[in-house]
Amino acid sequence: MRRIHTLAWRDLDDPDAGGSEVHADEFMRRWSDAGLDVLHRTSAALGQPAESERNGYRVIRRGSRYSVFPRTIVSEMTRRMGPYDALVEIWNGVPWMSPVWCRKPRITFLHHVHGPMWDQILPGPLAAFGRALETKLAPPFYKRALTVTPSDATREELIEIGFRPEKVVAVPNGTDPRFSPGGSKTEQPSIIAVARLAPVKRFGLLLDAVAAARRSVPDLTLTIVGDGPSADELRRKVAEMGAASWVTLAGRVDHDDLVDMYRSAWIVASASLAEGWGLSLTEAAGCGTPAVATDIRGHRSSVVDGVTGILAVPDDLGAAIARVLTDHDLRATLATAAQQRVEAMTWDATAAGVLRQLHRVAV
The missing domain is CATH 3.40.50.2000 (Glycogen Phosphorylase B;)
Structure with a gap:
């Protein structure tokens, strides 16, 4: 297992990037350092080229926030992005439905269930659909596959909506060692x-x-x-x-x-x-x-x-x-x-933990 494709809604260089994108970069850069060939497929990012290399892995940014899903699926099914040995789907609200079309070893990384967030992201009817997609429509396709999440709390929530306990693994996030004590506190609170x-x-x-x-x-x-x-x-x-x-x-x-x-x-x-x-x-x-x-x-x-x-x-x-x-x-x-x-929370441990789960489904 040398060539790995990761699918994510947004890229680290996207103006709207957040914790999920930081997490993806942290484990992909470490996988690349270890000699793996990693390709990261996301939607287009304002001011960023369609293709680039960052931290040792290749990034392809094409499609809008919505069209990225069908475009990426078609590209993977037709091998337009090249061959790969394993797939990591990062599910951020809208699933990539990889259990339906991917026949390679794969895992899904899901940071959290959006739940009440849908009402803040989309208008009423669409919010209801998003919630149903995440909690009712998609889970049956994923319950036999391995899902990785950063916390026991999210693991419990996934089990509540139908994921199988033995198929959901928590791998805690890491913290950059540069976040360390030093300096002094402000004089006022x-x-x-x-x-x-x-x-x-x-x-x-x-x-x-x-x-x-x-x-x-x-x-x-x-x-x-x-x-x-x-x-x-x-x-x-x-x-x-x-x-x-x-x-x-x-x-x-x-x-x-x-x-x-x-x-x-x-x-x-x-x-x-x-x-x-x-x-x-x-x-x-x-x-x-x-x-x-x-x-x-x-x-x-x-x-x-x-x-x-x-x-x-x-x-x-x-x-x-x-x-x-x-x-x-x-x-x-x-x-x-x-x-x-x-x-005790390091990104090295996180990257190794996620890769361990990918190996688990590959053997």
Whole structure:
């Protein structure tokens, strides 16, 4: 098994790339370093060439967000992208239906079930169809195939919608070793939130929670890192709240700046509605910064509640933020535990774990 094709909705260089795309790049670059021939097929990305090479693997970007599915399937069935020995399907909402047309060894990587996210992504009827496709129509085709997911929480959710327990394996995400302790914290209480600016991330809820926390911590500041379709709406909300003095919308930042921002913040926060894995929470943990986040399945995998951070229902998020910021001993204890936990989470282990599952179906 030397030649591997991976199918993904978006590419790492896409302006809308997020945690799923980072995950794919991390394991593909390691597979390429190990001598495997990896081809990554995705939709077209604004400002990016149709074909390129990145981190040792080949990237083909063709088709819109919707046409990429039939175009890729036809290309694979007709071998227009060349022969391959195994296939990795990255299922991000819409499945590639590889069990129907692929006769090679294959696995599916599924970060999370979208569930309530569909209502934020698509209008009513289409949202209902997307939800049905993900939870009712597609699973029967996949239940005999091996599915890999980053967390036990998502594994449980997949089993609930009909996947076979023995066919779903959790391989935890890794964390780049550059996310490590250093520097010093800001003098005043500070929060960092890092994510694509999209409805599912619920930055409006986070703003409300931080505003509530400021009643107890009046000098608190919030820095939001990222860009996306909700950027203009977020700017309007900041203006409407009169929050410009304590909220910074930093946009996209480079890796070194992000590490420095994680290190200097007192806590990292997320109000997301759904996640497969809270990647920004473990990145911050590596920098010695504990998390306060919504109590959802994906966050339960990246945060051990009460040990490496605090998880709360939306109505209690502001109180949880205030508690961690004002209880210095609690925050220090959480930070130490968070950093120690993340030290064992490496992308090398993730890449090896996913490849191990691919070998499992190839023998």
